[in-house]
Amino acid sequence: MPKPEPDTILSVFLFYISKLLNEQGIRTAAHYQTKYNVLARFSGNVRFVDIDVLYLKRFEVWMLEQNYSKTTVGIYTRCLRALFNEAIFQGIIKRESYPFGRRLYQPPSSRNIKKALTLEDVSKIYNYIPENKQERKAKDFWLFSYFANGINPTDIMNLKCKNIEGEYLVFERAKTVNSTRLDPRPITVFISDDMRKIIDFWGNKNKDPENYIFPWMEHNITPLRKVELCELFVYSINHWMFKIGKKVGIEKKVSTYVARHTFSSIMKRSGVSTEFIQESLGHTSMKTTESYLDSFEKSIKKEYSQKLVAFKDDRSLIK
Numbered sequence: 001m002p003k004p005e006p007d008t009i010l011s012v013f014l015f016y017i018s019k020l021l022n023e024q025g026i027r028t029a030a031h032y033q034t035k036y037n038v039l040a041r042f043s044g045n046v047r048f049v050d051i052d053v054l055y056l057k058r059f060e061v062w063m064l065e066q067n068y069s070k071t072t073v074g075i076y077t078r079c080l081r082a083l084f085n086e087a088i089f090q091g092i093i094k095r096e097s098y099p100f101g102r103r104l105y106q107p108p109s110s111r112n113i114k115k116a117l118t119l120e121d122v123s124k125i126y127n128y129i130p131e132n133k134q135e136r137k138a139k140d141f142w143l144f145s146y147f148a149n150g151i152n153p154t155d156i157m158n159l160k161c162k163n164i165e166g167e168y169l170v171f172e173r174a175k176t177v178n179s180t181r182l183d184p185r186p187i188t189v190f191i192s193d194d195m196r197k198i199i200d201f202w203g204n205k206n207k208d209p210e211n212y213i214f215p216w217m218e219h220n221i222t223p224l225r226k227v228e229l230c231e232l233f234v235y236s237i238n239h240w241m242f243k244i245g246k247k248v249g250i251e252k253k254v255s256t257y258v259a260r261h262t263f264s265s266i267m268k269r270s271g272v273s274t275e276f277i278q279e280s281l282g283h284t285s286m287k288t289t290e291s292y293l294d295s296f297e298k299s300i301k302k303e304y305s306q307k308l309v310a311f312k313d314d315r316s317l318i319k
Contacts, residue, residue, distance in 0.1 A: 007092050010036065010045040012083045015090075026223040030231075035079045038063075048084065048093045056080070056105040070108045077107040115258050116265035117250065122146065123311035124248040138240030140198045141233075142259050147308050148189045150260030153234045157217045157226075162209035167191055167302070190305040263308070270307045 013036045020029035042062050043055075056077060063073045081100045087093045099105050117125075126143065130136035145151050154174050163171045169189040191199075204215050212219075216233055217226070238255045245254035252258065 007047050007049070007087075008045050009039065009048065009051070009080075009083065012048075012087050012090075012092065016083065016086060026227050030224065030227050032079065035076050038076060039080070048087055049097060051080070051084075051099060053099050053105045056099055060108065074107045074109055077105070081107065115252070116261040117252060117254070117258060119266055119269075119311045121250050121252075122262065122266070124250060125244065125254070126311065128244055128248050130244075134236065134240050135244060137202070138237045139244060140202065141237050142241050142254070142256065144195060144198050145256055145259040146263050147192050147195050147305070149187060150263035151187075151189070152260060153237065153256050154230045156214065157212070157230050157233055159213040160209065161204075161207045161211050161213055163213070164191070169195075190302040192305055192309065194309065267304070267307065270310070272304055272307065 013032060017029045017032050020026075020032065039059070042059055046055075060073050060077065063076065064070070068076075084093070084098055084100065088095055088098065100107075125139060128139060130139055141153070141156065144156065145153070148156075148169060151171075152173075155171060158174055159169070159171060163169055167190060169191055170186050172186050189195075199213060202215070203213050204211055217229060221229075234256055241254040241256075245252070
């Protein structure tokens with residue numbers, strides 16, 4: 001592949017991706033690669049001087065015609081804005097060529113749509129009988145995420161047998177491990193009967209402490225390959241959960257991200273404190289909040305975990 005001209009989008013994309021890879025930002029680098037691929041489909045490798053307000057508006061219209069959401073359009077055009085800032089910093093283009101800002105082009109923003117399901121919706125998913133193995137896998141791991149503090153798919157993939165400590169699952173979020181925090185807070189989840197059944201059915205038979213709990217992550221692979229496996233896992237769950245959601249009459253789009261929102265919302269509706277929810281999700285916060293969260297004991301986590309299956313009692317359904 002010939003070396004791209006320094007004043008082109010591809011040149012700065014490659015520089016930015018290389019920078020992210022050197023900083024171990026594998027997932028972000030992969031996302032930037034995806035964004036370049038979409039941009040290249042639209043107009044190929046263009047020079048920065050050719051990207052003006054009209055170009056950005058045409059790109060937005062084109063993306064919407066390709067059935068991308070306004071939220072996605074906003075993500076992609078903000079990425080372009082970041083590249084423009086990088087190009088200005090490197091002296092590739094002048095500030096006068098910047099097409100973003102008031103009275104120029106502004107990336108679209110989406111409405112803050114509530115993503116969480118109701119407890120009645122969760123009940124529909126829980127009681128749905130899968131028609132094939134793909135549906136069972138999607139249903140099981142959507143519910144596993146919901147039961148396990150809204151754990152995200154990357155963390156599910158990276159769980160190892162050593163993370164099981166008796167009745168509890170204790171792990172650190174991959175996002176936190178890869179950050180610069182010196183003392184990341186581990187997340188502790190009570191392993192409910194439903195979670196145990198999922199582990200027993202789908203889990204590796206080899207329970208060596210360093211072995212992954214589930215068989216879809218591989219040992220001795222590159223960081224980029226790990227990202228690819230996680231993306232495939234997410235795609236599979238979301239693809240089949242979308243179908244399941246339609247079958248059981250759930251109007252909202254059901255995805256792994258929705259499982260995390262649903263966990264926190266159901267907990268909040270059940271009267272659980274915001275501080276406990278923050279700790280359960282592994283969110284970083286102010287030091288005062290961190291010290292307050294230390295007071296939660298494992299017995300409380302076990303008690304609160306039972307609220308996630310409250311739909312088994314019809315009288316507790318939350319509309």
